[in-house]
Amino acid sequence: MNKNRLEAFSDGVLAIIITIMVLELKVPHGSSLQALTPLIPVFMSYVLSFIFVGIYWNNHHHMMQLAKKVNGKVLWANLHLLFWLSLFPFATAWMGENHYETWPVVMYGCVMFMAAMAYFILESALKKLHGPDSEFANTFGTTIKDTVSCLAYVVAIGGSFITPWVGIACYVFIAIIWFIPERRVEKKIA
Amino acid sequence: MNKNRLEAFSDGVLAIIITIMVLELKVPHGSSLQALTPLIPVFMSYVLSFIFVGIYWNNHHHMMQLAKKVNGKVLWANLHLLFWLSLFPFATAWMGENHYETWPVVMYGCVMFMAAMAYFILESALKKLHGPDSEFANTFGTTIKDTVSCLAYVVAIGGSFITPWVGIACYVFIAIIWFIPERRVEKKIA
Amino acid sequence: MNKNRLEAFSDGVLAIIITIMVLELKVPHGSSLQALTPLIPVFMSYVLSFIFVGIYWNNHHHMMQLAKKVNGKVLWANLHLLFWLSLFPFATAWMGENHYETWPVVMYGCVMFMAAMAYFILESALKKLHGPDSEFANTFGTTIKDTVSCLAYVVAIGGSFITPWVGIACYVFIAIIWFIPERRVEKKIA
Amino acid sequence: MNKNRLEAFSDGVLAIIITIMVLELKVPHGSSLQALTPLIPVFMSYVLSFIFVGIYWNNHHHMMQLAKKVNGKVLWANLHLLFWLSLFPFATAWMGENHYETWPVVMYGCVMFMAAMAYFILESALKKLHGPDSEFANTFGTTIKDTVSCLAYVVAIGGSFITPWVGIACYVFIAIIWFIPERRVEKKIA
Numbered sequence: 044m045n046k047n048r049l050e051a052f053s054d055g056v057l058a059i060i061i062t063i064m065v066l067e068l069k070v071p072h073g074s075s076l077q078a079l080t081p082l083i084p085v086f087m088s089y090v091l092s093f094i095f096v097g098i099y100w101n102n103h104h105h106m107m108q109l110a111k112k113v114n115g116k117v118l119w120a121n122l123h124l125l126f127w128l129s130l131f132p133f134a135t136a137w138m139g140e141n142h143y144e145t146w147p148v149v150m151y152g153c154v155m156f157m158a159a160m161a162y163f164i165l166e167s168a169l170k171k172l173h174g175p176d177s178e179f180a181n182t183f184g185t186t187i188k189d190t191v192s193c194l195a196y197v198v199a200i201g202g203s204f205i206t207p208w209v210g211i212a213c214y215v216f217i218a219i220i221w222f223i224p225e226r227r228v229e230k231k232i233a
Numbered sequence: 234m235n236k237n238r239l240e241a242f243s244d245g246v247l248a249i250i251i252t253i254m255v256l257e258l259k260v261p262h263g264s265s266l267q268a269l270t271p272l273i274p275v276f277m278s279y280v281l282s283f284i285f286v287g288i289y290w291n292n293h294h295h296m297m298q299l300a301k302k303v304n305g306k307v308l309w310a311n312l313h314l315l316f317w318l319s320l321f322p323f324a325t326a327w328m329g330e331n332h333y334e335t336w337p338v339v340m341y342g343c344v345m346f347m348a349a350m351a352y353f354i355l356e357s358a359l360k361k362l363h364g365p366d367s368e369f370a371n372t373f374g375t376t377i378k379d380t381v382s383c384l385a386y387v388v389a390i391g392g393s394f395i396t397p398w399v400g401i402a403c404y405v406f407i408a409i410i411w412f413i414p415e416r417r418v419e420k421k422i423a
Numbered sequence: 424m425n426k427n428r429l430e431a432f433s434d435g436v437l438a439i440i441i442t443i444m445v446l447e448l449k450v451p452h453g454s455s456l457q458a459l460t461p462l463i464p465v466f467m468s469y470v471l472s473f474i475f476v477g478i479y480w481n482n483h484h485h486m487m488q489l490a491k492k493v494n495g496k497v498l499w500a501n502l503h504l505l506f507w508l509s510l511f512p513f514a515t516a517w518m519g520e521n522h523y524e525t526w527p528v529v530m531y532g533c534v535m536f537m538a539a540m541a542y543f544i545l546e547s548a549l550k551k552l553h554g555p556d557s558e559f560a561n562t563f564g565t566t567i568k569d570t571v572s573c574l575a576y577v578v579a580i581g582g583s584f585i586t587p588w589v590g591i592a593c594y595v596f597i598a599i600i601w602f603i604p605e606r607r608v609e610k611k612i613a
Numbered sequence: 614m615n616k617n618r619l620e621a622f623s624d625g626v627l628a629i630i631i632t633i634m635v636l637e638l639k640v641p642h643g644s645s646l647q648a649l650t651p652l653i654p655v656f657m658s659y660v661l662s663f664i665f666v667g668i669y670w671n672n673h674h675h676m677m678q679l680a681k682k683v684n685g686k687v688l689w690a691n692l693h694l695l696f697w698l699s700l701f702p703f704a705t706a707w708m709g710e711n712h713y714e715t716w717p718v719v720m721y722g723c724v725m726f727m728a729a730m731a732y733f734i735l736e737s738a739l740k741k742l743h744g745p746d747s748e749f750a751n752t753f754g755t756t757i758k759d760t761v762s763c764l765a766y767v768v769a770i771g772g773s774f775i776t777p778w779v780g781i782a783c784y785v786f787i788a789i790i791w792f793i794p795e796r797r798v799e800k801k802i803a
Contacts, residue, residue, distance in 0.1 A: 048240055048294050050618055055248030055435075058625030062633055063252055065699045067260070070637070074711035079720075093699075097692040104618050104688065118294070119412075122287040129255045129283075141264035150269075222689075238430055238484050245438030245625075253442055257450070308484065309602075312477040319441060319473075323448045331454035340459075428620055428674050435628030443632060447640070498674065499792075502667040509635045509663075521644035530649075 046113045049121055056125045057100050060132060064089055064096075067136040088139035088151075091214060092131050095155065098221045099128060099162065109179050110169050117172060120165040127158040148207040149200055155214065156196040163189070192217045236303045239311055246315045247290050250322060254279055254286075257326040278329035278341075281404060282321050285345065288411045289318060289352070299369050300359050307362060310355040317348035338397040339390055345404065346386040353379070382407045426493045429501055436505045437480050440512060444469055444476075447516040468519035468531075471594060472511050475535065478601045479508060479542065489559050490549050497552060500545040507538035528587040529580055535594070536576040543569070572597045616683045619691055626695045627670050630702060634659055634666075637706040658709035658721075661784060662701050665725065668791045669698060669732070679749050680739050687742060690735040697728035718777040719770055725784070726766040733759070762787045 067085055071078035103124075110117075134154040138147040166183055173179040195213045202209030257275055261268035300307075324344040328337040356373055363369040385403045392399030447465055451458035483504075490497075514534040518527040546563055553559040575593045582589030637655055641648035673694075680687075704724040708717040736753055743749040765783045772779030 045298060048244060048297075051241060051621060052244045052248055052290065054618060054622045055245050055625050056252060058622055059249055059252040059629055061626060061695070062629040062699060063256065065703065066633065068700075068703045070703060070706040070710060074707075074714040074717050076716050078716075090696075093692075093696055097689070100622065100692070101685070101688050107618075108615060115291070118291050119287070122283075122290070125251070126280075126283055129252060130258075133255065133258045133260060136260040137264075140260060144264040146266050146268075147264050235488060238434060238487075241431060242434045242438055242480065245435050246442060249439055249442040253446065305481070308481050309477070312473075312480070315441070316470075316473055319445045320448075323445065323450065326450040327454075330450060334454040336456050336458075337454050425678060428624060428677075431621060432624045432628055432670065435625055436632060439629055439632040443636065495671070498671050499667070502663075502670070505631070506660075506663055509632060510638075513635065513638045513640065516640040517644075520640060524644040526646050526648075527644050 046107060046110055049113055049118060050107055053103060053121060053125060054100075057096060057103075057128065060128055061093060061096050063132045064092055064135050067132065067139065084142050085136070085139035088135045088143075091218065092135040094218045094222070096128065096131060098218065099124075099158070102162070102221075106166065106169065106183065109182055111173065111177075111179070113169075114172055117165065117168045120161070120168040124158065124161040124165050127154060127161050130154045131158075143207045143211060145203055145207050148203045148210040152196055152200040152203065152210055152214070155217075156193075156200070159192065159196065188220055192220065236297060236300055239303055239308060240297050243293060243311060243315060244290075247286060247293075247318065250318055251283060251286050253322045254282055254325050257322065257329065274332050275326070275329035278325045278333075281408065282325040284408045284412070286318065286321065288408065289314075289348070292352070292411075296356065296359065296373065299372055300363070301367075301369070302362065303359075304362055307355065307358045310351070310358040314348065314351035314355050317344060317351050320344045321348075333397045333401060335393055335397050338393045338400040342386055342390040342393065342400055342404070345407075346383075346390070349382065349386065378410055382410065426487060426490055429493055429498060430487055433483060433501060433505060434480075437476060437483075437508065440508055441473060441476050443512045444472055444515050447512065447519065464522050465516070465519035468515045468523075471598065472515040474598050474602070476508065476511065478598065479504075479538070482542070482601075486546065486549065486563065489562055490553070491557075491559070492552065493549075494552055497545065497548045500541070500548040504538065504541040504545050507534060507541050510534045511538075523587045523591060525583055525587050528583045528590040532576055532580040532583065532590055532594070535597075536573075536580070539572065539576065568600055572600065616677060616680055619683055619688060620677050623673060623691060623695060624670075627666060627673075627698065630698055631663060631666050633702045634662055634705050637702065637709065654712050655706070655709035658705045658713075661788065662705040664788045664792070666698065666701065668788065669694075669728070672732070672791075676736065676739065676753065679752055681743065681747075681749070683739075684742055687735065687738045690731070690738040694728065694731040694735050697724060697731050700724045701728075713777045713781060715773055715777050718773045718780040722766055722770040722773065722780055722784070725787075726763075726770070729762065729766065758790055762790065 068082055068089060071082065113121075131154065134147075134151045138151045141147045170177075170180045170183065195217050199210040199213030199217075202213070258272055258279060261272065303311075321344065324337075324341045328341045331337045360367075360370045360373065385407050389400040389403035389407075392403070448462055448469060451462065493501075511534065514527075514531045518531045521527045550557075550560045550563065575597050579590040579593030579597075582593070638652055638659060641652065683691075701724060704717075704721045708721045711717045740747075740750045740753065765787050769780040769783030769787075772783070
């Protein structure tokens, strides 16, 4: 079964998710510079989410480059990932418009965490399909980065009940560690 | 005639349909967890429709993998399918925002039923084009699943006038039986 | 220069145009069947415009199948076509929400006419690029259908000042004559 | 690493950006010709931004045609470009709805300038990847057009504080000089 349409469909959904998030930057009525001030937190959460979608797109791109085939389970695992990613615009807007209060920050973390789990499930489905001795299985293992970001999400969600800035700090931290694409993969597909 | 653009265009429309549906999850004004409560029925109908769009995308993907060619009739049969699918966001939102009352649930069933008919017409157009002895015609026949879901739609639409929960139960039932992709197809294109 | 990205980009824009038009079907507040009544004219104009976008997509698909190459002029001629098509959702919504009054019907005709002109310019640019003896130039000439629809647009725009139903009738007529894809092209690319 | 998905994803984002901009043309309530009058400045800024997105798409298309490969840095440089382009709908709408007042015109210029810088960074990343002796590096150098438009942005942003029409004039001027695709590139990929 061909992986091209899975890539094309995922690209389409991710492209729309990114552009839907920007719609939350509602055009202000005034024309002064001050009219933009209330948009600053919305803009900041847009930037954060844009980077996260970028990370998912980059890693999805890398992973699918090494995938040789897909099956029905992979298609659904991919749709499952897209489902959680499709909630990013909602979670981003709720957080941005409420100036980073507790529940929106917690919700944002939950959606991010579920997307991370969904990505992990997709990777596992591809690994199982390619077999334990495949190049795919050898390239993608659980890394320290996976474990650290998983822990960071837990800290973010729990810590946000003390102050939401714990959550925000964790999300920025996770974005930074994932910003760099997988070197081991880049070498393989150079 | 080339099938690639038909696939690409359908992927585009389906990707946008999925993401438009999520726009109905309007960002609440409050930041408490209770502010999300009124969104629960909207969210549930989003999940249901997401799964249906996923089923259509998966089956469309499978069907087009075995199609060797397309013609003018197939292009229009495909556009006809996309037309009914494009009404999913409307039907989903109307049902979700009215807490599953009779008419919205009936309307949802009608749109789903028309999409199922359109899919059947597309399959027939492809079968006719490939000829009765083609691999395509041998792989895709009317199955018991087709008949059962057709009946389930009729029960859903009729039963919703007694209580809309009959309709909802039928839609969930149809989603479950279609969740599993066509094994006979997967074998062929393995 | 490669035609694939031109096709992909056009597919993307057309897919979004179709789905944006459906957004004008605003979800009604009530849950009775009567709540849908005010949507009927909006729905009818959506159906009409969906068919027009479908016609453009089909013909664009056919034309690009026979195109062997593109150049800078073709890229801009294509963007020019997409510009007028991008105004379809606006023209469709204005017409549907105003129950087919004079100016909205005239405006709809003007946008359609400009799109038709833009399509003609794109065809000419491709013809010039491929040369007068190419298969492309031999396949696509000005047909009686082109002349008739051009006249029909003029009648539609002028006649709408008597009664908008002249315009509507002309649009339906044009949709019908273009519904059938170009047989001469289908034969060539069979 | 394959450049196809980078192209497909960029096409998707650009297609959506164009179509989101048209959503700012909000359907007026009246049906007279006068009801369209307040839309004229919004429409004019839509036309301007459509041309700019068209220019970016065309040049991106040309540049990627000559690119033989991409790497992680190129993926992020491309996402960075898409980020600034994704702010076009906001900047366009703010400018159009405020009838070209100072701050919106300045903001529009800033977003355009950042997009131009991002494009330059993407070009540099591709140049570095292909090496100084590659066909890519030989084709794309800093041209007089780059320098002139950079200066024009500075004049536009500064001059808008005297009168916003300086800004508008500069944007129109930049659009005109970039309208013509790169002849040196077209020759190479003829």
